[in-house]
Amino acid sequence: MSFIEIDSLLKVVVAGLIVGAGLPALFALGVRLAAGRTTPAAVDADGAQLTPSGDVVTVERPTIARLIAGGVCFLVVVLAVAGGIVFLANGGH
Numbered sequence: 001m002s003f004i005e006i007d008s009l010l011k012v013v014v015a016g017l018i019v020g021a022g023l024p025a026l027f028a029l030g031v032r033l034a035a036g037r038t039t040p041a042a043v044d045a046d047g048a049q050l051t052p053s054g055d056v057v058t059v060e061r062p063t064i065a066r067l068i069a070g071g072v073c074f075l076v077v078v079l080a081v082a083g084g085i086v087f088l089a090n091g092g093h
Contacts, residue, residue, distance in 0.1 A: 019084070023077050030073030033066045 038057040041048045047058050062070070 019080070023080055026073050027077050030070040030077070032070075033073065034062060034070035036061050 036059040038051075038059050041056050041058040043056050045056075045058055048056050049059065050056055
């Protein structure tokens with residue numbers, strides 16, 4: 001007699017991996033893509049900033065392609081969350 005339905009268990013594990021690890025990773029990727037890049041700079045450079053580690057850097061704005069890719073990542077996360085809310089509101093079946 002089997003008390004564990006392997007098929008159902010695999011569905012829950014796969015869904016948990018996608019939602020529990022995949023969406024946060026996709027959100028983090030979107031943040032990384034939308035962030036500016038830092039490059040080392042001289043202390044007297046235009047726009048130079050001091051980091052908490054004591055390095056002097058300048059921050060370059062992200063390219064349009066990176067902003068679009070970051071926006072797509074955020075859009076997928078928002079759609080997944082909205083889809084989950086609609087799924088649960090409709091009874092979760």
